[in-house]
Every structure is written in C-alpha cells, then in structure tokens.
Amino acid sequence: xxxxxxxxxxxxxxxxxxxxxxxxxxxxxxxxxxxxxxxxxxxxxxxxxxxxxxxxxxxxxxxxxxxxxxxxxxxxxxxxxxxxxxxxxxxxxxxxxxxxxxxxxxxxxxxxxxxxxxxxxxxxxxxxxxxxxxxxxxxxxxxxxxxxxxxxxxxxxxxxxxxxxxxxxxxxxxxxxxxxxxxxxxxxxxxxxxxxxxxxxxxxxxxxxxxxxxxxxxxxxxxxxxxxxxxxxxxxxxxxxxxxxxxxxxxxxxxxxxxxxxxxxxxxxxxxxxxxxxxxxxxxxxxxxxxxxxxxxxxxxxxxxxxxxxxxxxxxxxxxxxxxxxxxxxxxxxxxxxxxxxxxxxxxxxxxxxxxxxxxxxxxxxxxxxxxxxxxxxxxxxxxxxxxxxxxxxxxxxxxxxxxxxxxxxxxxxxxx
Amino acid sequence: xxxxxxxxxxxxxxxxxxxxxxxxxxxxxxxxxxxxxxxxxxxxxxxxxxxxxxxxxxxxxxxxxxxxxxxxxxxxxxxxxxxxxxxxxxxxxxxxxxxxxxxxxxxxxxxxxxxxxxxxxxxxxxxxxxxxxxxxxxxxxxxxxxxxxxxxxxxxxxxxxxxxxxxxxxxxxxxxxxxxxxxxxxxxxxxxxxxxxxxxxxxxxxxxxxxxxxxxxxxxxxxxxxxxxxxxxxxxxxxxxxxxxxxxxxxxxxxxxxxxxxxxxxxxxxxxxxxxxxxxxxxxxxxxxxxxxxxxxxxxxxxxxxxxxxxxxxxxxxxxxxxxxxxxxxxxxxxxxxxxxxxxxxxxxxxxxxxxxxxxxxxxxxxxxxxxxxxxxxxxxxxxxxxxxxxxxxxxxxxxxxxxxxxxxxxxxxxxx
Numbered sequence: 079x080x081x082x083x084x085x086x087x088x089x090x091x092x093x094x095x096x097x098x099x100x101x102x103x104x105x106x107x108x109x110x111x112x113x114x115x116x117x118x119x120x121x122x123x124x125x126x127x128x129x130x131x132x133x134x135x136x137x138x139x140x141x142x143x144x145x146x147x148x149x150x151x152x153x154x155x156x157x158x159x160x161x162x163x164x165x166x167x168x169x170x171x172x173x174x175x176x177x178x179x180x181x182x183x184x185x186x187x188x189x190x191x192x193x194x195x196x197x198x199x200x201x202x203x204x205x206x207x208x209x210x211x212x213x214x215x216x217x218x219x220x221x222x223x224x225x226x227x228x229x230x231x232x233x234x235x236x237x238x239x240x241x242x243x244x245x246x247x248x249x250x251x252x253x254x255x256x257x258x259x260x261x262x263x264x265x266x267x268x269x270x271x272x273x274x275x276x277x278x279x280x281x282x283x284x285x286x287x288x289x290x291x292x293x294x295x296x297x298x299x300x301x302x303x304x305x306x307x308x309x310x311x312x313x314x315x316x317x318x319x320x321x322x323x324x325x326x327x328x329x330x331x332x333x334x335x336x337x338x339x340x341x342x343x344x345x346x347x348x349x350x351x352x353x354x355x356x357x358x359x360x361x362x363x364x365x366x367x368x369x370x371x372x373x374x375x376x377x378x379x380x381x382x383x384x385x386x387x388x389x390x391x392x393x394x395x396x397x398x399x400x401x402x403x404x405x406x407x408x409x410x411x412x413x414x415x416x417x418x419x420x421x422x423x424x425x426x427x428x429x430x431x432x433x434x435x436x437x438x439x440x441x442x443x444x445x446x447x448x449x450x451x452x453x454x455x456x457x458x459x460x461x462x463x464x465x466x467x468x469x470x471x472x473x474x475x476x477x478x479x480x481x482x483x484x485x486x487x488x489x490x491x492x493x494x495x
Numbered sequence: 496x497x498x499x500x501x502x503x504x505x506x507x508x509x510x511x512x513x514x515x516x517x518x519x520x521x522x523x524x525x526x527x528x529x530x531x532x533x534x535x536x537x538x539x540x541x542x543x544x545x546x547x548x549x550x551x552x553x554x555x556x557x558x559x560x561x562x563x564x565x566x567x568x569x570x571x572x573x574x575x576x577x578x579x580x581x582x583x584x585x586x587x588x589x590x591x592x593x594x595x596x597x598x599x600x601x602x603x604x605x606x607x608x609x610x611x612x613x614x615x616x617x618x619x620x621x622x623x624x625x626x627x628x629x630x631x632x633x634x635x636x637x638x639x640x641x642x643x644x645x646x647x648x649x650x651x652x653x654x655x656x657x658x659x660x661x662x663x664x665x666x667x668x669x670x671x672x673x674x675x676x677x678x679x680x681x682x683x684x685x686x687x688x689x690x691x692x693x694x695x696x697x698x699x700x701x702x703x704x705x706x707x708x709x710x711x712x713x714x715x716x717x718x719x720x721x722x723x724x725x726x727x728x729x730x731x732x733x734x735x736x737x738x739x740x741x742x743x744x745x746x747x748x749x750x751x752x753x754x755x756x757x758x759x760x761x762x763x764x765x766x767x768x769x770x771x772x773x774x775x776x777x778x779x780x781x782x783x784x785x786x787x788x789x790x791x792x793x794x795x796x797x798x799x800x801x802x803x804x805x806x807x808x809x810x811x812x813x814x815x816x817x818x819x820x821x822x823x824x825x826x827x828x829x830x831x832x833x834x835x836x837x838x839x840x841x842x843x844x845x846x847x848x849x850x851x852x853x854x855x856x857x858x859x860x861x862x863x864x865x866x867x868x869x870x871x872x873x874x875x876x877x878x879x880x881x882x883x884x885x886x887x888x889x890x891x892x893x894x895x896x897x898x899x900x901x902x903x904x905x906x907x908x909x910x911x912x
Contacts, residue, residue: 147688148689177598178594181594186735263603284599304727322608323641326642
C-alpha cells in the first residue's frame with residue numbers, strides 16, 4: 079500500500095467549512111466509546127483533518143451499458159481508522175486499493191461489520207446530488223451501537239463523502255436511471271480473536287457506478303423454513319450478519335423459479351421484508367377505498383429510507399400538502415404501518431381485494447411483485463401493462479424525479495460546493 | 496506479501512501419505528459448488544499439492560505466563576484459495592502475515608465467514624495430539640453449506656493442519672493446562688458487493704498459544720431482551736454472524752456485574768447456551784437420583800464437540816462401558832437431551848434440587864456456574880470447595896486427562912508423523 083502514497087496534502091477548504099449547516103442534519107451522534115459505553119473525550123471524525131493521496135493512475139470509467147452492480151469501483155476511497163486509545167484518526171482519501179488485514183482481525187471471525195447504501199445522482203443540468211444522506215448517517219450510528227462499534231459525527235462523515243464524490247465526479251454516470259452507488263462500511267479490525275467490543279476499527283467508503291433497475295415485476299417465494307430476523311435479534315439494523323444467512327435460502331427459491339424470498343415471522347406468517355427490500359401491500363377495503371400497508375418498525379424490520387420516503391410522500395398526498403402526480407386527488411387512500419399475515423394477503427387475492435404489492439429500497443427504488451409462491455401454491459398479484467401497479471408507478475416516478483433532480487425537494491442534498 | 500515469499504518447495508512426504516487412514520475420519524465431504532449446489536468436478540483440497548514458504552525470520556514464542564487468549568500467533572499460517580472457476584487451489588503454508596483484501600470483498604459487507612476452534616495438546620512424554628479433529632472438519636463443512644461457501648475434503652484439511660502444527664511445534668506450550676489454539680476460518684473474498692453465493696473464497700488456519708482456564712465459577716445473567724438464535728436461523732452453525740450480535744448484550748451483563756449471558760428462547764424462557772458454550776444442568780430427582788440435562792440439538796444449539804464428549808463420557812459411565820474416575824459406580828445417573836426452562840431451574844433451586852450447572856466448550860473445557868441473575872433476582876447454584884460441583888469436577892478431569900494424553904483414548908489423534 080505504501081507505494082500508493084504519492085502526494086499528500088491537507089485540504090484547507092474542508093476545514094474552513096466545518097460548521098456550515100447542512101439540510102436536515104445536526105450533530106447526529108457524539109462519539110461513544112464502545113468499551114465503556116460513555117461519551118469519549120478522544121477525537122471524533124473531523125473532516126477538517128482530511129489527508130488526500132491523489133490517484134496518479136486513474137482508470138477511465140467503463141461504458142455505462144457494461145456495468146454490473148457492485149463490481150466496478152471509482153479511483154478513490156475514503157478510510158478513517160479508529161482505536162480505543164486514540165479515537166478517530168485523520169480521514170484519508172486515497173487510491174482505491176486493498177486493505178491489509180491481519181488474519182486475526184475480528185471482522186473476519188465474528189462478523190463485526192455494518193454498512194450503508196446510498197446513491198449520488200446526476201441531474202439534467204449536471205449537478206450531483208444525494209438523497210436524504212442524513213438518514214444514512216443516523217442509521218449507521220444506530221447500527222454501530224447495536225454491535226459495539228464506535229459511533230461518530232455523521233455531519234463530518236457526510237462532508238467527507240461529498241468530497242470523495244467530487245474527486246470522482248466524472249464517475250457519476252450521465253445516462254438516465256444510472257447513479258453512483260456509495261458504500262460506507264465500518265469493520266472491527268483489532269488483531270485478536272476474542273469476542274469483545276473492538277479496540278480498533280476501520281470506516282471506509284467505496285463508490286461504484288451502477289445502471290438502472292427496470293421495474294420488471296418479480297416473483298417471491300414466502301419462506302417458511304428460514305427467517306431473516308426475530309425479536310431480540312438484529313433485523314432492525316443494517317449489519318452484515320443479516321445478509322450471509324439469506325444467501326442459501328435465496329439460492330433455494332431461485333431453484334424453484336422465484337426471484338426473491340418473502341421473509342415471514344411467527345406461526346401466523348406475518349410478512350416482514352422482500353429479499354433486501356421493505357414491502358408494501360395495497361388492499362381494496364370493503365368501502366372501495368385503498369389501504370396501503372407496510373409492516374411496522376417492530377425491531378425486526380430494517381428502517382428503510384425508501385420505505386420512510388414512500389410513507390411520507392403518500393401521507394403528504396393524502397393530507398393534500400403535496401399531491402403525487404399520477405394519483406387522483408379525489409381518491410380515498412389510507413396508509414397503515416401494521417402487521418399483515420399471509421392469510422390476509424391470500425384472502426384478499428381470492429376476493430379480488432389484493433390490488434398491488436411492491437418492494438422498496440435504494441437499489442431498485444420500487445420493485446413490483448406479480449406472484450407469491452406460498453405453501454405450494456401461487457398467489458397472483460395484479461400489475462399494470464407496464465408491469466407496475468398504479469400506486470407503485472406514481473410513487474416510483476415521484477421518488478426518481480426527486481432523486482434525479484427533475485423536481486426540487488428538500489430531500490435532495492447538493493454534492494457540489 | 497510478495498517480499499515474504501522466500502523459499503518455495505513442494506513437500507513430497509505429504510503427497511505420499513495421501514490415503515493413509517486416519518482415526519475416526521473418512522472422506523467427510525466431497526466438494527460441492529456453492530453456485531450450483533452440485534458436486535463439482537473442479538479440484539477439492541489436495542494436501543499433496545502443498546506449497547511451503549518457510550518463515551525465515553521466526554519469532555521466539557513469548558513466555559507462557561504472559562499469554563492472553565487469541566493475541567499471539569505462531570510463525571506460519573495455512574491459506575487455501577478457492578474460486579468457482581478453478582475449485583480449490585494448491586494449499587500454501589507461509590509466514591503469518593496480513594491478507595490483502597479488496598474493500599469490496601463480500602466478507603467485509605455480508606459477513607460470509609465461518610470458523611472452527613480446536614486445540615493441540617502437548618503430552619508429558621512430549622507428543623502433540625489433537626482432540627476429535629474429525630468433528631471440527633465435519634462441522635466446518637456443515638457451516639459452509641448453510642451460507643453457501645464451498646465445502647471441502649476434511650481429511651485433506653486435517654493433514655494440512657497437522658503439517659502446520661508440526662512446523663510450529665515449538666509453539667505448543669509445555670506448561671500444564673496450556674495448549675495451542677487452532678483457528679480454521681473460511682471467508683468469501685469475491686470483489687463484488689452483491690448478496691450472492693461467493694465466486695471466490697479463502698480458507699486460512701492460524702494458531703495461537705493459550706494459557707489455562709482455571710475452573711473458577713462464573714455468574715450468568717439470563718437475557719430476556721436479546722437472543723442468540725431462533726428457529727430458522729443459524730444458531731446450529733459455527734458462523735461469524737452468531738457472534739457480533741452478542742457483544743453488546745455481553746457488555747450489558749458485565750456492567751450488571753455478571754460474567755456471561757445465559758441465552759434463552761421463547762416466552763417459556765427455555766435455556767439454550769451460556770456465552771459461547773453449551774450448558775448442562777444437574778438436577779436431583781424425587782427419588783434422589785441425578786438427572787444431567789442439556790438442551791437438545793433443535794437447530795438453535797451449537798453442536799459442541801465438548802458437549803458431545805461430555806454426553807458420551809457420561810453415557811459410557813452409566814452403561815458401565817467406561818467408568819469416569821471420581822464418580823461412584825453405584826450412583827444412579829441419567830442423561831437427558833431435553834428442553835429445560837428458567838422456571839424449572841428456579842423451582843429446583845427453591846426445593847434444593849438444583850445440584851450443579853456448568854458450561855462446556857473448547858476454550859474452558861468445563862466452566863462451573865455459581866449464580867444466575869434472572870428477572871431482577873439471583874438464583875444461587877451450589878459449587879464445591881474448589882469452585883466445582885462433583886459432576887463438573889469429574890468430567891473436567893476425565894476430559895482434560897484425555898486431551899493432554901494422561902490417559903489414552905481413541906478421541907486423541909497424533910499430530911506427529
């Protein structure tokens with residue numbers, strides 16, 4: 079790695095902007111020492127201390143049509159080391175390259191890792207913007223608390239992420255529906271195979287240009303043999319440990335010809351999540367009004383930022399504060415965060431009251447569902463001629479128009495200075 | 496890393512011993528491709544292909560009295576790389592040193608890691624031996640299957656582990672109760688942040704000299720807020736994902752003044768495991784006989800090798816096949832693998848029928864318990880004058896005498912050629 083350190087200089091303008099207010103953020107978390115659980119007097123992340131080693135051998139971004147999700151990375155990465163003795167060290171932007179990890183690093187044994195997924199979008203007039211990044215910073219700190227990794231000042235990390243994106247600005251694709259996927263990750267790096275709060279950690283951020291997700295309807299298989307989460311577990315946090323156990327069940331449903339798992343809970347088969355997305359079910363009530371249902375944040379559900387945004391857009395539409403284009407203002411809609419069982423979904427399907435079902439997440443935005451395999455039969459779900467239901471289509475357009483800056487919204491946060 | 500490659504030679508004597516029978520093992524698992532789930536035609540691990548790069552700058556082992564668990568590692572490590580295109584590559588013993596992992600390596604994001612814990616023991620007449628290593632090889636393959644990592648020929652890996660121990664033979668401590676802890680680990684190393692069966696993986700083995708665990712009785716706190724495992728989850732497999740979520744609950748009970756978590760299940764508060772050990776409860780029945788209870792392997796319990804060994808020793812004692820020294824042959828004992836609730840433990844304590852409670856695992860062998868905090872009160876558990884109950888003491892002595900070769904047993908497997 080040391081051969082990659084070619085030019086080092088401190089970026090003064092970052093330091094001067096240290097306390098500039100950012101939309102929707104605040105001092106999101108004082109650094110808490112994971113060993114003592116107490117607010118620490120050691121340094122928090124300070125973006126003013128940024129050190130930059132420019133990549134002197136940048137590679138040209140590949141043609142956007144060749145992109146496969148999460149395989150191509152930009153010229154630079156951000157790393158910030160932490161130790162129980164020194165707190166957060168100076169942030170470091172350097173050429174994308176391998177991490178030198180001792181084989182005893184505790185992340186490799188005990189899965190002490192958490193991450194975030196966020197995107198930078200290029201607007202038609204060539205600005206770069208993020209979507210509600212304060213939510214990612216807040217959730218990342220919540221994840222850290224759950225597995226005793228160190229917390230940090232989210233405002234400072236966000237400033238550093240913006241700087242990283244600006245340095246690799248030409249990697250944000252121009253094509254419609256494309257974006258730059260940003261992956262902040264925090265791992266325990268202490269060289270000791272002891273199950274304990276880490277004494278060393280590394281926060282790193284890597285960026286990958288990604289193509290569009292076409293809203294092609296997917297099929298789900300409601301999994302009764304395996305679970306994603308349980309009460310008292312970690313389902314509500316964005317931790318690596320929620321993902322490895324899902325790979326084999328996902329392979330099993332793929333072999334049955336379905337796209338993704340529908341994760342259930344309990345003997346009542348409550349719906350929880352879809353693959354790696356939150357989920358929404360649209361039901362027609364007896365009076366003909368629509369009810370849009372999503373499972374509540376009961377400790378098993380990931381508090382998705384797309385989930386929260388869909389809920390807010392729908393509630394603003396219903397209250398008349400901000401109508402969603404494409405939805406009739408006169409139509410009666412209700413939004414419910416409540417438990418919903420497979421029996422209710424199946425009954426609704428049989429009585430013609432199952433209107434739509436879709437997943438919501440950063441990668442696909444909205445992913446309509448056309449079929450659920452459940453206990454050896456298929457529940458068919460209506461989709462429109464373009465593969466999407468009416469609610470899914472309107473919400474998807476509203477969200478993506480905000481994300482790509484076609485309409486302005488306070489959720490959009492500029493990356494450019 | 497490349498500067499560490501100093502001398503490379505193929506070890507011929509390993510190849511010649513390829514099909515020598517080993518006690519208690521067989522072809523434990525043909526290599527299964529995690530992508531297709533089918534037996535693969537690509538190479539399995541072949542110990543005959545071993546490449547050795549000797550560490551030309553070995554360090555002297557530190558004084559045994561200074562050892563802290565899992566912080567000091569021997570001069571060499573074993574690595575074996577796997578890819579979906581090439582199968583298992585040639586095994587490689589080389590100087591202990593860092594792994595170069597891309598920041599996109601999927602283990603760092605999705606916790607695709609599993610491990611084993613085993614020990615090498617030095618006997619009084621200076622032989623080195625392992626304890627039931629075939630069980631570790633089998634369990635490691637089971638863990639791999641659960642998270643779609645590649646399986647492998649356990650016999651071959653065991654031969655390589657023996658070779659590694661022989662190369663670092665002087666690192667196996669001589670002092671009583673000391674041993675060399677061996678940590679085989681398998682991680683997904685593909686450079687793609689995609690949740691899927693890995694296309695690349697690394698199996699590595701590192702070794703750490705460790706001191707004795709004194710059988711000091713520990714206190715437990717029965718945790719009702721957090722879980723270790725749930726039905727349909729991964730509790731029965733030795734995966735990293737079972738450990739990270741336990742660190743914060745462990746910190747919480749430490750703050751209450753207890754040593755470890757007692758993990759419960761369900762509204763009935765079934766006992767499952769103790770910290771990172773299996774557990775045994777000794778009860779006095781109404782007729783005065785003793786019942787030794789351990790939770791059954793119901794999919795939530797790690798199938799511990801020490802657990803299995805304790806059960807077998809007790810059953811052989813009861814049947815008269817092989818009496819345990821220190822236990823009265825005439826005494827009526829029964830062994831039960833059955834569910835046991837906190838209510839049963841508490842009731843037994845109140846009626847004087849709770850005789851002993853202990854954890855069982857590779858690290859501590861047998862760890863007696865003197866107290867369980869539960870719903871804001873303490874259940875006191877009898878222990879003998881040396882801190883151990885009568886059953887715990889006898890079983891611990893029997894097991895450790897087998898492990899350190901003071902008595903011979905087919906469970907002991909020689910490392911020396």
